Amino acid sequence: MEITTRGLWTMIHGMGFGALYLLACSGALVELYRRYRSPLGPEIKEEDERFLRIYLTAMAVLAWITVLTGAYIIYPWYRAVPPPGTASLAAFPQRLLMSSPSTAAWHSIGMEWKEHVAWLVPISITMAAVVFSQYRRSLRIHPELRAAVVGFVWASLLAAGISGFFGAMLNKTAPVTGGSTITFVQGAQK
């Protein structure tokens, strides 16, 4: 059981940071809806409010780490240009996808959309975390601000979902591979 360093980074970016963000989004939406939807709801405890503040801040940090590792670690491997005369394009995912009409749209639509729309995630969740930290329980008496926070968290979930879907499909069609090989478990030969 082994993986290349590039494969490992791609897994950390997508299945680690990205998937964790998607999971965290549902929790944030439930908490915001359950506790802050009405000014007449039950009293919010200080520690619950502190928890949500830390939770949203952690989501913002996670979102930034996800886009930064994607854009500055994995994307350069994805878009690497093969030297002239290269026979196999397996180590050059973008060129591999573009080499066939049946896979070219995974790049021209999938990656082109993913690489840009993903940046709406940290922008949206950073705003949500800052506004929540600033207003806390008084968000209940600012319904428009609360709607904006919830709306932008929904938008971040949508944008992260688009990015995650295309990331998974791209990696399935033309995986980012290369670098040194890391062996986890040496299996017995049959």
Place this chain on the structure above:
Amino acid sequence: MSNQSTSSAPQAKLNPNGPGAAAVLAAGIGSFMVAIFAILADKAASIKNLMNFYKPTGPLSGVTTCAIVVWLAAWALLHWRWSQRNVEVGRVTAAAFILLFLGVLLTFPPIADLF
């Protein structure tokens, strides 16, 4: 119930909606600018070259850096203008959602390619 509604008014005065509205509108502007810079870099070779801040990542590095700079600048400016004020937050939020929607829409390549 009445206690809560009477305590809301002074609380809203103490906690004006301006800073929150500034953050919301700036997020809409930032989202929209990601799409605008991406379209500009895609359509004009000179802008594409200018956006090449970090060669291994290519123009994406400049597109996103510029959008983030505009987002943070807009946020700072709006915060400075609205920090002590109550603004019409419903209209501000609507504008932010329109910009966010356009940001998602205009980053979709078949739509971006129409320009």
